[in-house]
Amino acid sequence: MREVAIIGQGMTDFKNKENGLVEMASEASLEAIRDSNTELEDFDAIYFANMASGVFNGQTGVASALADRISLLPADAHRIENGPASGGSAIRSAFMGVASGYQDLVLVTGSEKMTEVPRDTMADLLASLNHPEVEYKQGISIPGMAGMFTRLYMDQHGVTEEELAAVAVKNHSNAEKNPKAQYRGKSITVQEVKDSPMISDPLRLFHTCPVTDGAASLVLCRADAAKEYSDEPVDLVGSGQATDAQSLEEREDPLRLKSVEIAADEAFQMANLDPSDIEVVEIHDAFAVLELAELEAAGFFEPGEAGEATLDGKTSLGGELPVNPSGGLKARGHPVGATGVAQAVEVVNQLRNDSGERQVKNAERGLCCNFGGFGNNTVVHLLEANYE
Amino acid sequence: MREVAIIGQGMTDFKNKENGLVEMASEASLEAIRDSNTELEDFDAIYFANMASGVFNGQTGVASALADRISLLPADAHRIENGPASGGSAIRSAFMGVASGYQDLVLVTGSEKMTEVPRDTMADLLASLNHPEVEYKQGISIPGMAGMFTRLYMDQHGVTEEELAAVAVKNHSNAEKNPKAQYRGKSITVQEVKDSPMISDPLRLFHTCPVTDGAASLVLCRADAAKEYSDEPVDLVGSGQATDAQSLEEREDPLRLKSVEIAADEAFQMANLDPSDIEVVEIHDAFAVLELAELEAAGFFEPGEAGEATLDGKTSLGGELPVNPSGGLKARGHPVGATGVAQAVEVVNQLRNDSGERQVKNAERGLCCNFGGFGNNTVVHLLEANYE
Numbered sequence: 001m002r003e004v005a006i007i008g009q010g011m012t013d014f015k016n017k018e019n020g021l022v023e024m025a026s027e028a029s030l031e032a033i034r035d036s037n038t039e040l041e042d043f044d045a046i047y048f049a050n051m052a053s054g055v056f057n058g059q060t061g062v063a064s065a066l067a068d069r070i071s072l073l074p075a076d077a078h079r080i081e082n083g084p085a086s087g088g089s090a091i092r093s094a095f096m097g098v099a100s101g102y103q104d105l106v107l108v109t110g111s112e113k114m115t116e117v118p119r120d121t122m123a124d125l126l127a128s129l130n131h132p133e134v135e136y137k138q139g140i141s142i143p144g145m146a147g148m149f150t151r152l153y154m155d156q157h158g159v160t161e162e163e164l165a166a167v168a169v170k171n172h173s174n175a176e177k178n179p180k181a182q183y184r185g186k187s188i189t190v191q192e193v194k195d196s197p198m199i200s201d202p203l204r205l206f207h208t209c210p211v212t213d214g215a216a217s218l219v220l221c222r223a224d225a226a227k228e229y230s231d232e233p234v235d236l237v238g239s240g241q242a243t244d245a246q247s248l249e250e251r252e253d254p255l256r257l258k259s260v261e262i263a264a265d266e267a268f269q270m271a272n273l274d275p276s277d278i279e280v281v282e283i284h285d286a287f288a289v290l291e292l293a294e295l296e297a298a299g300f301f302e303p304g305e306a307g308e309a310t311l312d313g314k315t316s317l318g319g320e321l322p323v324n325p326s327g328g329l330k331a332r333g334h335p336v337g338a339t340g341v342a343q344a345v346e347v348v349n350q351l352r353n354d355s356g357e358r359q360v361k362n363a364e365r366g367l368c369c370n371f372g373g374f375g376n377n378t379v380v381h382l383l384e385a386n387y388e
Numbered sequence: 389m390r391e392v393a394i395i396g397q398g399m400t401d402f403k404n405k406e407n408g409l410v411e412m413a414s415e416a417s418l419e420a421i422r423d424s425n426t427e428l429e430d431f432d433a434i435y436f437a438n439m440a441s442g443v444f445n446g447q448t449g450v451a452s453a454l455a456d457r458i459s460l461l462p463a464d465a466h467r468i469e470n471g472p473a474s475g476g477s478a479i480r481s482a483f484m485g486v487a488s489g490y491q492d493l494v495l496v497t498g499s500e501k502m503t504e505v506p507r508d509t510m511a512d513l514l515a516s517l518n519h520p521e522v523e524y525k526q527g528i529s530i531p532g533m534a535g536m537f538t539r540l541y542m543d544q545h546g547v548t549e550e551e552l553a554a555v556a557v558k559n560h561s562n563a564e565k566n567p568k569a570q571y572r573g574k575s576i577t578v579q580e581v582k583d584s585p586m587i588s589d590p591l592r593l594f595h596t597c598p599v600t601d602g603a604a605s606l607v608l609c610r611a612d613a614a615k616e617y618s619d620e621p622v623d624l625v626g627s628g629q630a631t632d633a634q635s636l637e638e639r640e641d642p643l644r645l646k647s648v649e650i651a652a653d654e655a656f657q658m659a660n661l662d663p664s665d666i667e668v669v670e671i672h673d674a675f676a677v678l679e680l681a682e683l684e685a686a687g688f689f690e691p692g693e694a695g696e697a698t699l700d701g702k703t704s705l706g707g708e709l710p711v712n713p714s715g716g717l718k719a720r721g722h723p724v725g726a727t728g729v730a731q732a733v734e735v736v737n738q739l740r741n742d743s744g745e746r747q748v749k750n751a752e753r754g755l756c757c758n759f760g761g762f763g764n765n766t767v768v769h770l771l772e773a774n775y776e
Contacts, residue, residue, distance in 0.1 A: 001490065020520075052442045054440045061516070061634075061761045063469075063470060064471070065520075068519075068635075068764065072631075073630075073632060074647065074650050076630070076631070078474075079469040080468060081448070081451075081469055082449070082451060082452070082465070082467065083448055086466075093481055093484075096490060097484045099489065100483075100485075100487035100488035100489075101389040102487060124446065125448055126448075128442075128448050129448055129449045131456075132408075132453075239490075241433075242463075243462050244456075245456055246453055376456065
C-alpha cells in the first residue's frame with residue numbers, strides 16, 4: 001500500500017468545443033503532464049474516464065487512441081466507465097495502480113463531448129442509468145427521478161424553494177470567478193430560478209446542470225517521489241466507493257443516499273479524518289437538491305439542514321465550508337465522464353492556493369464527491385496539501 | 389505488491405442467448421462465486437468488462453446494475469473498456485486492486501450481447517477502433533485491415549493458404565470438445581476453409597470469428613488467503629499490457645505486433661518465466677492470421693514459423709504447445725468484452741485438470757493474450773497452478 005500523490009492538473013475550458021473527444025482529452029492531458037514536470041516516456045498507464053463515447057461520438061477504444069495522440073506509447077490504457085461517476089472511478093483505479101507498486105506514474109483523463117448529440121439519443125441513454133424494468137421501461141428519466149426526489153426531500157425536511165434556488169445562485173456566482181466555467185458571465189437570482197421553466201414538478205430548469213463538452217486531467221505518482229517533480233504535491237489521502245440498489249423503490253429510505261454515506265466513510269477512515277477537517281468541497285450537484293442531500297450524507301450537515309445553511313451563505317466562497325467553488329456541475333458544466341476529474345482538478349488548485357478570485361482561504365484539505373446513476377454508485381476522494 | 393490468485397470461474401455457454409447483457413453477467417458471476425466458496429458480503433469490488441453496452445444494448449452503468457442484481461452491494465463497481473481487450477484489461481485492473489492491498493476479494497466479469505445488434509451498427513462501431521482520420525474515414529473496416537495484414541504476412545513469410553486454414557480447422561476441432569462453445573458440432577476441413585466466401589482478399593469467412601453472446605467470470609483474491617477458499621487455486625503470476633500506434637502506417641513494420649511483444653515480455657518478466665515454461669495458450673484469433681502472428685510476437689515461434697507448426701499439429705490438442713483448446717475466438721465464439729475473461733476461464737480449467745475431452749496433459753502454466761483494436765492495445769496474463 002504505497003501512498004499516492006497528485007503532481008499535475010490540466011483542464012480544457014468547459015465551453016462548447018469544436019474539438020473531438022480525444023482532442024479535448026489530449027489538450028487537458030498535455031497541460032497536466034507539463035504541469036507535473038514529468039517526461040512522456042516515464043508514464044506507465046492512462047486511465048480514461050468517459051461515459052458514452054460509442055453512443056455520443058461513434059468512437060470506441062478511445063483510451064488507446066489517447067496514448068497514441070499524446071505519445072505515451074506503450075503505456076497501458078483502458079477506459080473506465082461508471083456513468084456520471086466515471087471520473088471518480090478512474091481516479092480510484094489509478095490510485096490502486098500506483099498503490100499496488102506496479103505503476104509509478106499514471107495519467108487520469110476524463111473527457112466527454114455532448115453538445116452535438118441529438119437530444120433524444122442523450123435523454124434515452126441517460127435514462128438507461130435507471131433500473132431497466134421497474135424504472136426505465138415505465139418512462140422514468142433521470143430528471144423525472146430528480147423531480148420526485150426533490151418533492152420528497154422538500155416535504156420531509158421542510159426545505160423551501162428559496163433554499164433550493166440558493167444552491168444554483170451560489171454556483172453561478174462562483175462560476176463568475178472561474179475562467180474555464182461554461183456559465184461564466186451568467187449570474188442568476190433566486191427569483192430567476194423560481195421563475196425558470198418547470199421540468200419535472202418541483203424541479204425547474206435552473207435546478208439542473210447543462211449539457212457540456214470538456215476534458216480534465218490529473219497526473220498521479222508514488223507519494224515518496226512526488227517532490228522530485230513538484231513543489232506543491234497534493235496527497236490522495238482517502239478513496240471510497242460504494243454501490244446501492246439501482247431502483248429507488250428497493251432502498252429502505254429513498255431519501256437516504258447510502259452510497260454517499262459509505263463511500264465518504266471509507267475515504268474518511270482511510271485518511272483518518274472527519275468532515276470537520278475539510279475546508280473545501282466539490283460535490284455532484286447535477287440537480288440542486290443533490291448538493292444538499294450529498295452534503296448531509298457525507299456528514300457535513302444533519303439531514304435537512306444543508307438548505308438553510310446554503311441560504312445563510314455557509315457554503316458560499318466566504319462561508320465556513322465553501323462548496324463547489326468551481327461553479328459545480330450547474331455552472332462550471334457537466335461533461336459527464338470528465339466531471340469527477342474536474343472536481344479533483346478544482347480541489348488541487350484550491351489546495352495549491354492557485355484559484356484566483358475564487359480561492360478558498362487556508363484550504364489544506366478538500367473532498368470530491370462524484371455521484372453515478374441516481375445514487376447507485378458514488379466515489380469520494382480526499383486530498384491534502386503536502387507542502388508549506 | 390501482494391500476490392494474487394484466481395479461486396473461482398464461471399461462464400455461460402456462448403450460443404445465442406435470450407438473456408440480456410446483465411442477466412448473462414449475473415449467471416457467469418454467480419457460477420464463479422459458487423465455485424470460489426466465498427460469501428457475497430465479502431466482495432470488495434466488481435470489474436465489469438464490456439465493449440459497447442451503450443451502442444449494442446442501449447444500456448449504461450452496467451457495472452452498478454450487476455452489483456445490484458447479484459447482491460454484491462455496496463461493493464465498488466466500474467466498467468472497464470478496452471475494445472476487444474476489455475476482458476484482459478478488467479483482469480489487470482482487478483489484479484492491481486488486490487495487489488494494492490485495498491481489496492481482498494474481487495469479481496471480474498465480462499459480458500457482451502451482440503447477436504441482436506443491427507449488422508451495420510456493429511460493423512461501424514468496430515471500424516471505429518481504427519484511426520478516425522487516416523483509416524476509418526477512408527472506409528477501412530477491421531476485416532479490411534485483417535485482409536491487408538494477411539496478404540502482407542503470407543507474402544513476407546511464404547505462409548500458405550493451407551497453413552492459414554489449419555488454424556481454423558484446429559480451433560473448430562477443439563470446440564467439438566467444449567460444451568460451451570458456439571460452434572460445437574461444426575467441424576470444418578481445410579478445403580471448406582479454402583472454399584468459404586472471400587471477405588477481404590485473401591481473408592475468407594472461415595478465417596474470421598463469429599458474432600456471439602456470452603459472459604465469463606473469475607473470482608480473484610490475495611494469494612495468501614486463496615487456500616482458505618479453494619483446494620485448487622491458480623496464481624496470477626504475470627500481467628502485461630502495452631499500446632502501439634493506432635494507425636498501421638505509423639508502425640515501423642506493419643507486421644510487427646509490438647504491443648504483443650511488450651505485453652508478453654512484461655508478463656514473463658514479472659513471473660520470471662519464458663515461453664518454454666508454458667504448456668497451454670489461449671490467444672486472440674479474431675482472424676486466423678492473428679493466431680500465428682501473436683504466437684510469434686509472444687515468443688513461441690520465430691517470425692513466419694507458426695503456420696507450418698500449426699499445419700504440423702504442434703499447436704493441436706495433442707501437440708507440443710496446445711493453442712486455443714477452448715476453440716478460440718473462431719469457434720468458442722467472441723462476445724467482445726467477455727473474450728479476455730473467457731480465455732482465462734479456459735486456462736484456469738486446464739490448470740485444474742478439469743477440461744474433460746479437451747484437457748491438455750500436465751498443464752501447469754498457461755498464457756492468455758487478449759488483443760485490442762488492430763493490435764494497438766494488448767493484455768497478456770500468465771497463470772500457474774498452485775497445488776499438487
